Amino acid sequence: xxxxxxxxxxxxxxxxxxxxxxxxxxxxxxxxxxxxxxxxxxxxxxxxxxxxxxxxxxxxxxxxxxxxxxxxxxxxxxxxxxxxxxxxxxxxxxxxxxxxxxxxxxxxxxxxxxxxxxxxxxxxxxxxxxxxxxxxxxxxxxxxxxxxxxxxxxxxxxxxx
Amino acid sequence: xxxxxxxxxxxxxxxxxxxxxxxxxxxxxxxxxxxxxxxxxxxxxxxxxxxxxxxxxxxxxxxxxxxxxxxxxxxxxxxxxxxxxxxxxxxxxxxxxxxxxxxxxxxxxxxxxxxxxxxxxxxxxxxxxxxxxxxxxxxxxxxxxxxxxxxxxxxxxxxxxxxxxxxxxxxxxxxxxxxxxxxxxxxxxxxxxxxxxxxxxxxxxxxxxxxxxxxxxxxxxxxxxxxxxxxxxxxxxxxxxxxxxxxxxxxxxxxxxxxxxxxxxxxxxxxxxxxxxxxxxxxxxxxxxxxxxxxxxxxxxxxxxxxxxxxxxxxxxxxxxxxxxxxxxxxxxxxxxxxxxxxxxxxxxxxxxxxxxxxxxxxxxxxxxxxxxxxxxxxxxxxxxxxxxxxxxxxxxxxxxxxxxxxxxxxxxxxxxxxxxxxxxxxxxxxxxxxxxxxxxxxxxxxxxxxxxxxxxxxxxxxxxxxxxxxxxxxxxxxxxxxxxxxxxxxxxxxxxxxxxxxxxxxxxxxxxxxxxxxxxxxxxxxxxxxxxxxxxxxxxxxxxxxxxxxxxxxxxxxxxxx
Numbered sequence: 001x002x003x004x005x006x007x008x009x010x011x012x013x014x015x016x017x018x019x020x021x022x023x024x025x026x027x028x029x030x031x032x033x034x035x036x037x038x039x040x041x042x043x044x045x046x047x048x049x050x051x052x053x054x055x056x057x058x059x060x061x062x063x064x065x066x067x068x069x070x071x072x073x074x075x076x077x078x079x080x081x082x083x084x085x086x087x088x089x090x091x092x093x094x095x096x097x098x099x100x101x102x103x104x105x106x107x108x109x110x111x112x113x114x115x116x117x118x119x120x121x122x123x124x125x126x127x128x129x130x131x132x133x134x135x136x137x138x139x140x141x142x143x144x145x146x147x148x149x150x151x152x153x154x155x156x157x158x159x160x161x
Numbered sequence: 162x163x164x165x166x167x168x169x170x171x172x173x174x175x176x177x178x179x180x181x182x183x184x185x186x187x188x189x190x191x192x193x194x195x196x197x198x199x200x201x202x203x204x205x206x207x208x209x210x211x212x213x214x215x216x217x218x219x220x221x222x223x224x225x226x227x228x229x230x231x232x233x234x235x236x237x238x239x240x241x242x243x244x245x246x247x248x249x250x251x252x253x254x255x256x257x258x259x260x261x262x263x264x265x266x267x268x269x270x271x272x273x274x275x276x277x278x279x280x281x282x283x284x285x286x287x288x289x290x291x292x293x294x295x296x297x298x299x300x301x302x303x304x305x306x307x308x309x310x311x312x313x314x315x316x317x318x319x320x321x322x323x324x325x326x327x328x329x330x331x332x333x334x335x336x337x338x339x340x341x342x343x344x345x346x347x348x349x350x351x352x353x354x355x356x357x358x359x360x361x362x363x364x365x366x367x368x369x370x371x372x373x374x375x376x377x378x379x380x381x382x383x384x385x386x387x388x389x390x391x392x393x394x395x396x397x398x399x400x401x402x403x404x405x406x407x408x409x410x411x412x413x414x415x416x417x418x419x420x421x422x423x424x425x426x427x428x429x430x431x432x433x434x435x436x437x438x439x440x441x442x443x444x445x446x447x448x449x450x451x452x453x454x455x456x457x458x459x460x461x462x463x464x465x466x467x468x469x470x471x472x473x474x475x476x477x478x479x480x481x482x483x484x485x486x487x488x489x490x491x492x493x494x495x496x497x498x499x500x501x502x503x504x505x506x507x508x509x510x511x512x513x514x515x516x517x518x519x520x521x522x523x524x525x526x527x528x529x530x531x532x533x534x535x536x537x538x539x540x541x542x543x544x545x546x547x548x549x550x551x552x553x554x555x556x557x558x559x560x561x562x563x564x565x566x567x568x569x570x571x572x573x574x575x576x577x578x579x580x581x582x583x584x585x586x587x588x589x590x591x592x593x594x595x596x597x598x599x600x601x602x603x604x605x606x607x608x609x610x611x612x613x614x615x616x617x618x619x620x621x622x623x624x625x626x627x628x629x630x631x632x633x634x635x636x637x638x639x640x641x642x643x644x645x646x647x648x649x650x651x652x653x654x655x656x657x658x659x660x661x662x663x664x665x666x667x668x669x670x671x672x673x674x675x676x677x678x679x680x681x682x683x684x685x686x687x688x689x690x691x692x693x694x695x696x697x698x699x700x701x702x703x704x705x706x707x708x709x710x711x712x713x714x715x716x717x718x719x720x721x722x723x724x
Contacts, residue, residue, distance in 0.1 A: 071460050
């Protein structure tokens with residue numbers, strides 16, 4: 001929790017941002033690497049950090065916001081400790097990933113893109129992991145689980161709860 | 162060290178590895194293998210061998226393409242054949258290891274194949290497995306057989322010899338060789354690779370770049386992932402040859418966001434190649450210098466579009482550019498840039514090593530060579546295969562992959578991912594190449610083959626693809642931004658029981674408008690699933706619209722309306 005606490009201190013976040021900015025030259029092409037660095041430290045990209053980044057790069061805030069919202073890998077809200085990703089690609093869909101997503105949604109009580117209130121889980125839908133032959137696929141904290149069923153997916157979540 | 166010395170060292174290392182002087186365990190630990198539990202298997206192997214005090218050579222290798230049998234483990238040792246075991250569970254590992262290494266038993270009951278030579282003890286030879294029969298493995302020649310982290314293994318198996326040969330030729334001769342091979346881009350469009358290189362070579366401006374497109378965002382495609390995870394140096398060698406041919410000084414591999422293992426293996430491979438003088442400054446003592454790097458993409462299907470990819474590399478939203486100018490003239494940072502698919506570049510070393518005629522000997526007149534196909538969906542044996550172009554869908558689905566699971570019937574095959582088309586049973590005997598499916602409103606694309614059986618509703622599958630494309634539309638051009646959403650709306654009302662009689666015509670018109678007016682390939686092809694399914698499965702649309710009936714029972718239609 002320390003990293004979030006630091007962020008809420010305000011000044012702590014500023015120091016961290018300054019440290020990140022010091023590693024970059026301030027050209028517009030640094031935008032994505034800076035956002036990646038911010039997310040690596042804070043776990044997501046808060047609005048205040050986007051404002052500071054815009055100021056540092058001397059670009060409009062809308063340019064930063066535009067990039068941050070475009071890519072699936074940038075998060076604009078605080079994320080849960082466990083990231084649960086359900087593949088909804090074509091092959092997984094054919095193999096019944098819809099039922100897995102429904103089961104996981106019910107189990108966690110959140111929709112894809114949301115985080116549980118206790119910040120334990122974030123649920124995400126992904127469009128293809130490239131493990132179609134093992135579909136349907138679920139990825140929890142970076143580890144892939146193939147040949148899933150709704151029951152198996154729920155059991156994996158119980159282990160983390 | 163000269164290339165000859167490196168080669169000798171590599172052969173010595175490979176001989177020692179192949180001789181199996183001590184127990185050897187190879188675990189297929191690509192992403193597919195890991196998804197099936199390969200990491201638990203490795204742990205079980207290591208702890209059991211440590212307990213027995215056995216000094217064994219345990220390695221993680223790439224995928225053999227037999228995803229259906231993952232996790233795969235190959236065992237061998239002094240005076241033992243190389244035997245492949247599939248579908249293992251960690252708790253069965255100790256007994257298997259004891260039987261194999263301790264008692265010299267081959268355990269026919271759970272063995273899949275003998276890797277070297279002929280069948281033994283009732284176990285079939287690897288190349289006689291039904292999934293392997295008919296395959297010609299040129300780009301997959303090393304996958305699953307070598308240690309992907311060992312540059313020596315790659316060199317011993319003929320690696321970097323294509324580069325060495327290219328460096329002794331003039332760049333124009335290299336391009337000529339690729340032109341004569343007839344190699345066409347494996348990303349989907351099938352543009353002649355040699356011609357692309359030629360225009361970059363002739364374009365004014367320095368520096369020039371080579372970009373390997375490893376975005377592989379097309380759902381249902383996983384061949385590039387397998388190729389990189391199993392044999393990363395093959396891609397590097399292809400890029401080096403491309404760089405030399407076009408006069409580029411830098412190569413970037415654009416790796417899909419979810420392909421962490423690919424990026425990891427590529428970075429290690431680049432380090433190893435640099436240490437051996439195979440990339441970096443003055444490669445193999447020649448005047449050619451070329452730096453390689455890996456770029457982790459950030460997610461988004463549209464990034465696979467070459468100009469959107471360039472926008473991402475330059476730090477902006479991945480929004481496609483209008484063409485012309487083409488990347489060959491004005492690509493990365495406005496400089497001439499070659500952008501090739503991973504599989505295309507991986508095909509290049511063999512062309513340089515064995516010559517264009519040997520490459521042309523496979524495949525069809527208009528589409529020479531072999532092609533990787535990713536087989537998934539309702540199949541007995543999903544996985545990756547490499548066949549000469551001209552192979553039929555029937556061969557892929559019913560011979561290599563064993564057809565449907567017991568008791569199920571074939572319904573349709575979605576070829577070419579979310580912007581591909583649906584092919585019914587009556588066209589399964591068409592030879593596959595870059596052009597053959599166009600007359601039936603489908604395309605081979607990057608080789609994604611997703612098979613559906615009789616439990617699938619075609620419309621449910623079409624709306625799934627349409628939703629995906631509407632989500633992934635970058636929003637720059639109105640036809641795609643609005644058209645894809647409109648398509649979802651029409652399909653939604655059909656699949657919920659409110660379809661109108663004119664909807665099929667409306668969808669056809671919409672698809673034609675998209676094709677004519679959208680800015681990039683994503684939008685232009687967004688109507689393909691609709692057009693293809695309407696052509697071959699119109700009856701299914703009609704029963705949804707006219708009777709509010711989903712024949713497969715998938716769509717939640719409201720009760721049949723009284724007319």
